Amino acid sequence: MKRNVLIIGAGGVAQVVAHKAAQHNDRLGDLHIASRTVAKAEAIIESVHAKDAMKVPGVFQAHALDAMDTAAVVALIKATGCQIVINVGSPFVNMTVLDACIQTGVAYMDTAIHEDAGKICEAPPWYGNYEWKRREACKAAGVTAILGVGFDPGVVNAYARVAEGLMDSIESIDIVDINAGSHGKWFSTNFDPEINFREFTGTVYSWQNGAWQSNTMFEVGQTFDMPVVGAQKAYLTGHDEVHSLSARYPQADVRFWMGFGDHYINVFTVLKNLGLLSEQPVTTAEGLEVIPLKVVKAVLPDPASLAPDYTGKTCIGDFVKGTKDGKPVEVLIYNVADHKDAYTEVGAQGISYTAGVPPVAAALLIADGIWDVGTMANVEDMDPAPFINLLNDIGLPTRIKEAAGDRLLEF
Template identity: 45%
Template sequence: MGKALIIGAGGVASVVVHKCCQNPDIFEEICIASRTLEKCEALKNKLEGSKTKITTAQVDADRTDEVINLINNFKPDIVINVALPYQDLTIMDACLATGVHYVDTANYEPPDTAKFEYKWQWAYKEKFEKAGLTALLGSGFDPGVTGVFTAYAQKHYFDEIHSIDIVDANAGDHGYPFATNFNPEINIREVTANGRYFENGEWIETPPLALKKVYDLPEIGPKDIYLMYHEELESLAVNIKGVKRIRFWMTFSENYLTHLKVLENVGMTSIEPIEFEGKQIIPLQFLKAVLPDPASLGPRTKGKTNIGCIIQGIKDGKPKTYYVYNVCDHQEAYAEVGSQAISYTTGVPAMIGAMLVMKGIWKKPGVYNVEEFDPDPFMEELNKNGLPWQESFSPTLLD
């Protein structure tokens, strides 16, 4: 059917590449591009013999001109951006300049502040409309599948949605005293930011990890969950009409939080540059360099993730509750694609989003979040591509 340019060569990109190669009728040819060509070559070598033709390229995704040149050389139908969120806008600019559709998994962030806002990308809506191109934002799991889950609930089970609680639980154990399951820089910026949730048309801010509950999750049991801010709350608050409250919860172990607090107290999570031996360094970037590479956690991580949405509202004049979730096994994900479940749950939906745009099913000029499209084709592809979902109509509610 067509060609995809995949920018990035980390754990999530590896999953995207594997999943594209499992769908060679859609992805006839892919190019893996990253700042480090060796990583792209290593990925290509893993999939030797695939029906999908694979090429590689070196690109600095901070430079729009380099991305433009690469697109002009490879001539893809779509760009799947699984690089860093700081590079979203340069890649979107390159897609506009070359007439190519765009998909990413995380919203743009300015490098100097942890903002987690869509405003910069939403500002591109008119440009993409005029160019006749689709930009699909946040086609990962959260954001991504959580938005699709909500749209599915709205379409099939509710007349009005009043509250949404997104619960992201990772019961995996990698055996290290402290490590992050995805890019440490992004992960630690998220966790150390203030919590925030949407209620009655307003955003309410809380100190980092100040609100804690225990939730009993299917297949992984009771876990400590903490209220955090996550970018899909912003788009769901706009796109799910009439919703009164939206919150996001994530699990953290005591061990993880103790390590994080110590690192924060000694200044290692700071993004303010400091001088060290005559050079300017950012402590958080130095910390990232000494922590285990998330891509290396795959072979040693055991256990499961459970990510889903607990939704309350009204159907036919009566109160209704609905819980839709996916359970993913770290070891099964690693056996299939060589990455643990955190990368797997992000990479599979990125491929599905790109597939739906390429098929024309989710193709509409402009900039869109996943919940703005028909959820049914996406939900069907989740079941086919390794992320089957389950549902319950009598979940325990979060007060």
């Protein structure tokens, strides 16, 4: 049984991870959180204590850490005695943290694919460009590394695996992410603006007809009829889970769709056309070298600041089509989360909540030995039943809509 958890990162998702881990510290043991800015980590711990979230009295310590420094991560893992690392820092640190976990023999997980700060929207398969290159090293070291265990990627990958068990063959997987909430700001992104914009400034890749297809952002859109939030316009978007699901289901079309309002699209388009979303440095008239994308990030609201006034709900799920006994079948497997409920419980908005609860569920399954597989895996490689049952219990219930009706999904 693995115990003691190190959380890397101190943003909105880390806030959720910290609170949910504290709620289960009787099983997870000592808790540690590390960030380049230790004051941010300390503030998260203070918020945990303010809500009296620790299930049992125990350790919860903050640490300063440059997670781009593998040796520093190794040293912190050894100093804290942590056996599980939940990496919810910037995707730029995935590989250094993963390497540290391999060197120390501890379990690793993250919620997004690795990114090179100097590159935008690399050619697929993204996992194949980075994390999957450490697969054999994980296996040799007996290290459990669960990749992309947020909601999307993460829970939606588990939904695809559930659908696999309901069908003889899968023909298409359409993952739809709708945020029908309102944060009350003139313009903001729901998570790190730099990462948010980087997703949408490059080529949109999808897996269709047995090959990678490319489009431009906002080129392909359609309206989806979603539970609770109703009819919503969403656009074909490149996303992490397409890159791993296409490897498991090469015969199926795999697409990711995200909802955007006209206002977001208009602001995004202006920023992009002005060159303000570029990751390449420019020099001002005063001789200062700046990166436009980082300047835009600096002037936008901190996504964590949106939480107190956020209202409305999210709905994220998989429309999966296939065949069963020679007949066509279709299911929608989904979750609905409420922004206000998330803020009341953990002091974060719903987008952070949906991303932060799943890695804690995975940590609990690793701690109990259920998902402690001693190798690298994406979520669709794992048994989804204990994961979904646990999520039902700790704040993210899954529902399934099929021909027989709409019901809570339980195993």
